[in-house]
Amino acid sequence: MDLALTQSQEMLLAAARGMVEREYSKENLLLLESGDTDLAETLWQKTAAAGWPGILVPTKYGGEGGSLTDAAVLLQELGRAPAPGTFFSTAVLGVLALMEGGSEEQRDAVLPKIAFGENRIALAATESRYGWSKSLTLTRATASHGGYLLHGVKLFVQDAANADLLLCTARMGDGEVGLFLVDASLPGVSVRPLPGFVSDTFEIKLNNVEVPQASLMPGGRDALEQAILQSLPVLGAYQVGACERVFDMTLDYANTRIQFGLPIGRFQRVQDHVIQIVNLKDAARWTTYEALWKLDESKPDAATAVHVSAAVASEAYYQSCNAAHEVHAGLGIMREYGLTLHTRMSRTLYHYLGDPTHHKVRLAAELGL
Amino acid sequence: MNFELTSTPEQETFRAEVRSWLDEHAPPDMEHPADPGQLTPGGYKKQRQLGRALGKKGWLYPTYPSEYGGGGLSAEEALIIEQELDRHGFTLPPYYDSGGKLGAASIMVWGTEEQKAAFLPPIFRGEVRTWQLLTEPEAGSDLANVQTTAHREGDEYIINGQKIYVGSTHGAEMSWMLVNTHPGGPRHQNLSWFMVPMDSPGVTWAPMDLLFAGNERGAASGHKQTVYFENVRLPAFNLIGGENNGWRVAATHLELEHGLMQTSLRGDSLWERVVRLYKEDKSGGTPLMDCPDAPNLLADMYIDSQIGRLFHLRNYWLQSTGRPVTYHGPQAYLHVKRSALRTAKALHRLFGPYALTTDQEVGLEDGHVEVQQRGSIVAQHPGGTVEIQKVIMARRLGIGRGEPQKSGRLK
Ligand SMILES: Cc1cc2nc3c(=O)[nH]c(=O)nc-3n(C[C@H](O)[C@H](O)[C@H](O)COP(=O)(O)OP(=O)(O)OC[C@H]3O[C@@H](n4cnc5c(N)ncnc54)[C@H](O)[C@@H]3O)c2cc1C
Numbered sequence: 001m002d003l004a005l006t007q008s009q010e011m012l013l014a015a016a017r018g019m020v021e022r023e024y025s026k027e028n029l030l031l032l033e034s035g036d037t038d039l040a041e042t043l044w045q046k047t048a049a050a051g052w053p054g055i056l057v058p059t060k061y062g063g064e065g066g067s068l069t070d071a072a073v074l075l076q077e078l079g080r081a082p083a084p085g086t087f088f089s090t091a092v093l094g095v096l097a098l099m100e101g102g103s104e105e106q107r108d109a110v111l112p113k114i115a116f117g118e119n120r121i122a123l124a125a126t127e128s129r130y131g132w133s134k135s136l137t138l139t140r141a142t143a144s145h146g147g148y149l150l151h152g153v154k155l156f157v158q159d160a161a162n163a164d165l166l167l168c169t170a171r172m173g174d175g176e177v178g179l180f181l182v183d184a185s186l187p188g189v190s191v192r193p194l195p196g197f198v199s200d201t202f203e204i205k206l207n208n209v210e211v212p213q214a215s216l217m218p219g220g221r222d223a224l225e226q227a228i229l230q231s232l233p234v235l236g237a238y239q240v241g242a243c244e245r246v247f248d249m250t251l252d253y254a255n256t257r258i259q260f261g262l263p264i265g266r267f268q269r270v271q272d273h274v275i276q277i278v279n280l281k282d283a284a285r286w287t288t289y290e291a292l293w294k295l296d297e298s299k300p301d302a303a304t305a306v307h308v309s310a311a312v313a314s315e316a317y318y319q320s321c322n323a324a325h326e327v328h329a330g331l332g333i334m335r336e337y338g339l340t341l342h343t344r345m346s347r348t349l350y351h352y353l354g355d356p357t358h359h360k361v362r363l364a365a366e367l368g369l
Numbered sequence: 370m371n372f373e374l375t376s377t378p379e380q381e382t383f384r385a386e387v388r389s390w391l392d393e394h395a396p397p398d399m400e401h402p403a404d405p406g407q408l409t410p411g412g413y414k415k416q417r418q419l420g421r422a423l424g425k426k427g428w429l430y431p432t433y434p435s436e437y438g439g440g441g442l443s444a445e446e447a448l449i450i451e452q453e454l455d456r457h458g459f460t461l462p463p464y465y466d467s468g469g470k471l472g473a474a475s476i477m478v479w480g481t482e483e484q485k486a487a488f489l490p491p492i493f494r495g496e497v498r499t500w501q502l503l504t505e506p507e508a509g510s511d512l513a514n515v516q517t518t519a520h521r522e523g524d525e526y527i528i529n530g531q532k533i534y535v536g537s538t539h540g541a542e543m544s545w546m547l548v549n550t551h552p553g554g555p556r557h558q559n560l561s562w563f564m565v566p567m568d569s570p571g572v573t574w575a576p577m578d579l580l581f582a583g584n585e586r587g588a589a590s591g592h593k594q595t596v597y598f599e600n601v602r603l604p605a606f607n608l609i610g611g612e613n614n615g616w617r618v619a620a621t622h623l624e625l626e627h628g629l630m631q632t633s634l635r636g637d638s639l640w641e642r643v644v645r646l647y648k649e650d651k652s653g654g655t656p657l658m659d660c661p662d663a664p665n666l667l668a669d670m671y672i673d674s675q676i677g678r679l680f681h682l683r684n685y686w687l688q689s690t691g692r693p694v695t696y697h698g699p700q701a702y703l704h705v706k707r708s709a710l711r712t713a714k715a716l717h718r719l720f721g722p723y724a725l726t727t728d729q730e731v732g733l734e735d736g737h738v739e740v741q742q743r744g745s746i747v748a749q750h751p752g753g754t755v756e757i758q759k760v761i762m763a764r765r766l767g768i769g770r771g772e773p774q775k776s777g778r779l780k
Contacts, residue, residue, distance in 0.1 A: 130721040131659035155731065156722040196726035196739045203731060259511035269756040322710065322746070329750045330509060330534050333580040340580045343746065351721045357662055 003289075009073045016077035019050060024081035026338040032084060033341065040162065044086060048117020053091040058099075061111035068230060069292045072237035079241030082345040085200055086120055089159040092234045094121030096227035097167050101179055101219025110165065110181070122163035122184075124154040124204050125224070132228070132354040134169070134177045134221045139206060141170035141178055141216075148216070150180065150188075150209040158352060160184075160191050160202035168206070169221060177221040182211055199348040228353055230295055232306050236288035236313035239349060243281035243320045246342050250274055250324045253331070264327070273323040280316035280323075287312045307363035311356040317346040372682070376445070383446055387428070387453045394422050395457045403727075403736035405589030406538065406582025413539040416464035416588075417495065423450075424495030429462055430469045433477070437485055438493035444689040465537045465583075465590040468492040468499025471622035472545040475562065478778055479610035479618045487606075488564050492543075500536035502546035502565070502596055503619070510757050512547065512623075513557055513616060517598060519548045526550075526563070526608065528571075528601040534751075536574065537583060538591030541567050547615050560615035564607045571601035581743040585751045620777030626752045627698045627761055637674045639741060642734045643667070643716065657733075658721040666715040673708035680704055695776060696765040699758040706755055709745035716741060 005013065023046050031039050047053065055071045057063020064070070071092055078087055095114060098107050113119040129136050139152025150170050160166070166182040166189070182189070188209035194201045217223065254265030254274055264270045287309035294302035321343040325332045332339040354362075376384065396419065400412030408416075423429040424438070431447040433439025440447075451461045462469060469492050476488055491497035508514040517530025528548060536544070544565045551559035565572070576592040583590030610618035647667060650656045660666070680701040687694045716724045716738055727736040749755055767773035 128657075129659070130657060130723065133659065136659070194722075194726040194728045194731055196728065196732065196736075197742050198722060198725045201722060201726070203728075258507075259509060259514070267756065269759065318714075325746050326749060326755065329754050330504070333747050333750070335578040335580065343580070347717065347725055347742065348722070350717060355718065355721065357660065357718060361661060 005069075005073065009070060012070065013073050013077060015050075016052075016074050017080070019046075020077045020081050020083060023047070024078070024083040026341070029081060029083075029341050030336065030338070033335075033344075037161070040084065040086075043084075044120070044162070045117065047087060051115075052087065053117050054115030055091060056095045056099075057091075057111050057115040061107060061115060063095075063111065063115040067292075067296045068234055069289070069296055072234050072288070072292050075234050075238040076241035076244075079238035080245040082238070082242050082245075082342055085159040086162065088231070088235060088238065089123060089163070090114060090119070090121045093123055093227060093231045094165070094167065096230050097121075097123070097179070097217075097224055098181075100226045100230075101217040101223025102181065103214070103218050105214060106181055106217065119164045120159075120162050121165045121167060122157055122160040122202075123224075124157045124160070124166045124168045124182075126156050127153060128155055130156060130351070132358060134225075137169050137171050137177045137221075139168070139170040141172050141180065143173060144210070147210060147212045148180070150182065150206045150211055152206050154204040154206065156194070157202045157204050158348070159200050160204060161193070161200060163191075166204065167217075167224070169224065179217040179220050179224050180211060180215045181217055182206075182209065182215055186211065197344055197347055199345045201348060229303060229306055232310045232353055233288045233291040233295065233313075235349070235353065236284065236291070236309045239313040239317040239346075240281065240285045240288055242342055242345065243277065243284055243316050246317075246320045246324045246339070247274075247277045247281050249339060250277055250327050254327055257331075270327055273326045276323045277320045280320050284309070284313040284316035301366075304363065304366040307359040307366060310354065311359040311363065314350050314359075315356050317342075318350050321346045374448070374682075376449070380445055380449060384449045384453065387450055388456075390426070391453055391457060395419060395454075395459070399457075399459065399463075401458050403734075403740045404582060405591045408538060408589075408591055410539060413464065416459075417498070419459070419463050420466075420495035420498075422495075423462070424493060427493075429495045430473070430493040431461075433469075433473065433489070433493055438490035444685070448685075460588045462495070463588060464498060465585075465588045466492070466498040467501035468497065468543060468545070470587065471501060471625055472499055472564075474625055474779065475545070475618045475621040476564075476609055478621050478780065479562070479614075484564075484606070484609060488543075497542040500541045500544040500567075500594075500596075501622075502532040502535045502544045504534045505530065505532055510754060512619070513560065515547050515549050515560065517546070517548045518552060519550050519561060519563065519603075521550075521605065521612075524605050526603045526605060528563070528565075528598045528603060530598050532596045532598075534577065534593045535596055536590070536594040538576070540574075543567060544596070545609075547619050550612050550615070554613065557616040558613050560619070561612050562609045562615040562618040563603060564609060565601070565603060569601050569603065571599040573597045573599075579747065581740070581747040583747075585748075617778070621779060622777075623753075624698070624777030624779060627702060627758065637678075639712070639737065640670065640674050642737055643670065643719075646733060646738075647719070657723045658719065660719050660721075663719055666719055670712055670715050673704075673711060677701070677704050677708060695773065696762040699753075699761045699765075702752065703755060703758040703762070706749050706758070709741070709748050713742050713745040 023043055054063030055066045059065040110119055127138050141148045141150055163184050166184050168180045168182045169177050172178045186209050188207040190205045192203045254270055255263050257264045291305035291309040294305045324339055331337055396415050399415050400408055402408055420429055427440030428450050431440035431442040431450055435441035454461050473489055473492055503512055505515050507516055519526040519528045544567055546563055547560055549559055550561040574594040574596040576594055582592045684697050684701055723733055724738050726732045727739045764774040
């Protein structure tokens, strides 16, 4: 047994930490939150220049051919910021969906571009009845002129702002749910941000969008399911990194904020909150990294571990933010302090790719219950 | 026992009078933005107009003595006014005002006859609204640590310092504040309590950018402010309760703020919204989200709201019958704060991302559900954090001390 990261993973982590602290600084993230799109573009280009989007792309397509655990190390550092989801949507979910479900032609065309940061992807799966099972797909794909017409509304799509390609689910003539790789600039595609306590969440309207036959991904909805399963603990690592940062901020504040002549960390009620965060974060970390290991090693019970980690990590991030708010009181709700960047992200990630209830139901099924 | 709030025939006549007056005088086009930060100047003006009209009748602050501009009415009558206003979607007062709810209680107990006559009527008649200026960067839970100073020069005090997380959108005519009048003096014996006209030269303020624009109970404040004092001169007349006696003056309003001021016997409008959403989704065919736990979550929400209602009902009964009230205020406040977080989580689990967006087409109930997600986090802190409510409860119960601590003077 060895629970340590490999030497190259440690090196990746250190490089990523430096870069994330520099580029995805609190100041920059607050600007992104206020809608600075130029900065979003600049930061993506810098991320691409570091070669990161190719982390999971096999070497024959110009990528690094890394393991899920390698990708997780990167995501963990992005989560500390918390950096926007474009990287996850493109370099993790997007790449895995192409690997699982794309045609050779689609992989050839897109994977090298992703590796070089030239393409960004968003997953357009959820609709008016929110959830992550395929029975909820209402968008239609109708055969037309040797291709398809896509028609419907995708709701709560993450990271669609600068996406070049959409991974889009649609119900086919035979009732099955198909998966399409859609050029987001096609006529009939309209993307609208949804305001509120969300991070980079969009509505996408598909108004009789004409797509070629070749945009249909042969792996279909089942391939997407596989890609999501593999992506989940990589997203979990992002949540682990985020929890670590929230913990660091909170511990630091508990040690430096003086009230009644004492650091507030000396009050046992405050200690309770800090201890809650460390417990949540460690539970998330070890369930996540075991799930990653099981996927990388193709263990037969990997899915079980994935659902455990997904339920644990989403809950951990949500509750860590709540506990951090207790400790910070007034300061924590000031936007410029930066804790609310995490709170907002923790809410979005709570339901994204299935909320803890969803994963507990799947877990029970995996356990034969 | 009888858990029903019953009214005498006289009270029912009073209710009818209030109702018909409100039907005539409550403007139909009052603003009720989900996010209190979005109340427009026009909307605020209407709230104040209604306040002045209520004030003229003595219904703005019904239980205060009529000689100071209050209504001289009983707690039961005040509750009737509050219930009738609630039917129109307003609180009493219909705008954010710390003066009548809290500050006035301290002035009633600690002010001289001249001070009561000068400061109370404008508040009770709705001519003046006031902010409460307590918190400072170094004085949050540890309120006694305020660093803003006042020193006497002849018949005046000169004030310097800064208050944070205070006030509201759209300004105020008056504030009351706790300052240090004896730097280096013994704790709790170095503070003084002042009434401050907000147009005094040297007073300035700027809005804070917070996760949510205010979430105290009662009428929403909107944006909290930072208020700066630079050589602000106040007549010594504005010092209430004497120099270095401010901690005891503050104990009066803190007692009320720690859970006693709100009758909260109004309906639970969020609950009604949620049930409507849930039922309409069902009957409309498509629930907003797959949620196998829905009935359980809704039942938990209902139970929380029942406990909250009963804690407040009990407090109202204790107070209005002159029974001792000790840990009960903070207990009710603690429940309100804690159940708000549970409700936020339940709504997120019930409605998924729908609960998080204010989008006009996609969001729920004109943003009222999203607002609860942010507001519940912010609501943990005002009027003393969750931990401080527990600290007070422990003291009042005498946990670990044997001797229960006395509550602040209310009379
Ligand atoms: C929406 C809102 C409205 C507000 N309105 C007003 C207003 O109108 N006027 C006004 O004056 N102020 C107002 N406040 C300020 C509010 O009263 C303070 O934020 C609150 O008292 C906490 O102070 P703090 O933020 O400095 O936190 P701190 O006191 O620094 O607390 C930090 C942490 O330490 C804990 N802690 C501190 N002391 C102890 C202890 N002895 N035992 C255990 N734990 C402890 C706290 O519980 C918290 O977890 C408002 C705040 C908010 C959020």
